[in-house]
Amino acid sequence: MNVVITGGLGVLGLECARAFLQTGAQVVLADIKENIDLLQPLFLEHEPRLKFIQCDVKRHDDCSRLVHLSESFFKGAIQVYLVNAGTPFAGEFLTATQEQIQNVLDVNVLGSIYCAQTAIPSLLQNPKSHLIFTCSLQSTMARANRSIYTTSKHAIAGLVKSLSLEFARKGLRVNGIAPAAIETPFLFSAFEATQMTKEEGLKIAAESLPLGRIPTAQEFAQTALFLTSTGASSITGQLISLDAGASAGVFPRQAL
Ligand SMILES: NC(=O)c1ccc[n+]([C@@H]2O[C@H](COP(=O)([O-])OP(=O)(O)OC[C@H]3O[C@@H](n4cnc5c(N)ncnc54)[C@H](O)[C@@H]3O)[C@@H](O)[C@H]2O)c1
Numbered sequence: 001m002n003v004v005i006t007g008g009l010g011v012l013g014l015e016c017a018r019a020f021l022q023t024g025a026q027v028v029l030a031d032i033k034e035n036i037d038l039l040q041p042l043f044l045e046h047e048p049r050l051k052f053i054q055c056d057v058k059r060h061d062d063c064s065r066l067v068h069l070s071e072s073f074f075k076g077a078i079q080v081y082l083v084n085a086g087t088p089f090a091g092e093f094l095t096a097t098q099e100q101i102q103n104v105l106d107v108n109v110l111g112s113i114y115c116a117q118t119a120i121p122s123l124l125q126n127p128k129s130h131l132i133f134t135c136s137l138q139s140t141m142a143r144a145n146r147s148i149y150t151t152s153k154h155a156i157a158g159l160v161k162s163l164s165l166e167f168a169r170k171g172l173r174v175n176g177i178a179p180a181a182i183e184t185p186f187l188f189s190a191f192e193a194t195q196m197t198k199e200e201g202l203k204i205a206a207e208s209l210p211l212g213r214i215p216t217a218q219e220f221a222q223t224a225l226f227l228t229s230t231g232a233s234s235i236t237g238q239l240i241s242l243d244a245g246a247s248a249g250v251f252p253r254q255a256l
Helices: 009-024 034-048 060-074 097-123 147-170 186-195 198-208 216-228
Strands: 002-006 026-031 052-056 080-083 130-133 172-180 237-240
Touching: 002 009, 002 060, 002 097, 009 026, 009 034, 009 080, 009 186, 009 216, 026 034, 026 060, 034 052, 052 060, 060 097, 080 097, 097 130, 097 147, 130 147, 130 216, 147 172, 172 216, 186 198
Parallel strands: 002 026, 002 080, 026 052, 080 130, 130 172, 172 237
Antiparallel strands: none
16 A cells, blocks of 8 residues: 655654554655654664655645655555644634734645645546545534634535545545544643643543543554555545544533
């Protein structure tokens, strides 16, 4: 399997790379950062099947270049593309600056569109291929003080559904994975915005979820693997919730 993952130097990107490499896949990791020291353990184990390509998903030309360089590395078309790069924003709506708003929409919305638009011609060269977007609980549910981020992740849910219909008859399945909270720097930035320590934030996040714990990066990666498996052959246009029950309904810790 030929797999491309954006946001590839982040916690979820790296965990997905590890999971796909263990299945024998060839993997290209793309990220705006160039800190490939993070990849040394994976390179040691999987070097001939792993490549890093620097890419800013806000730039359409970078996304095109990523597809072309990936195809050269794979010596073939892309079979799985995980649109995972994202940027957080936690803060009040009225005080968000124009620059902050622009950045969230550029990375999360335009970046997702550019990744999909540049990758789909390659994906369609295979009879069966997969486009997976990292969505969020905020792709379907709103949250106060996350309005800009919530808007951006709702937009990605729209992209999942519409692309799944547009390309269903061409063998491309399009799905999203929607985590509530996973222990990564992404989540910690939300804690910082509310002046919570990591420990406090993780405790509150876990207690707020019906299962009483937050999902793990490994569970996220296993969900991505599942979506590319034959067991998921009839699943397209869906957001798979990885939210410990958060989207099932209201969860009072004390029954009223
Ligand atoms: N961690 C959570 O609690 C959580 C919850 C819901 C959804 N998500 C989503 O998970 C995805 C991955 O985040 P993570 O939790 O692994 O956090 P992370 O901060 O570890 O990784 C995000 C990665 O995206 C990269 N990135 C940011 N802007 C980019 C750009 N313009 N071009 C290319 N790469 C860029 C960053 O450099 C970073 O390596 C994001 O889309 C995020 O919205 C995370």
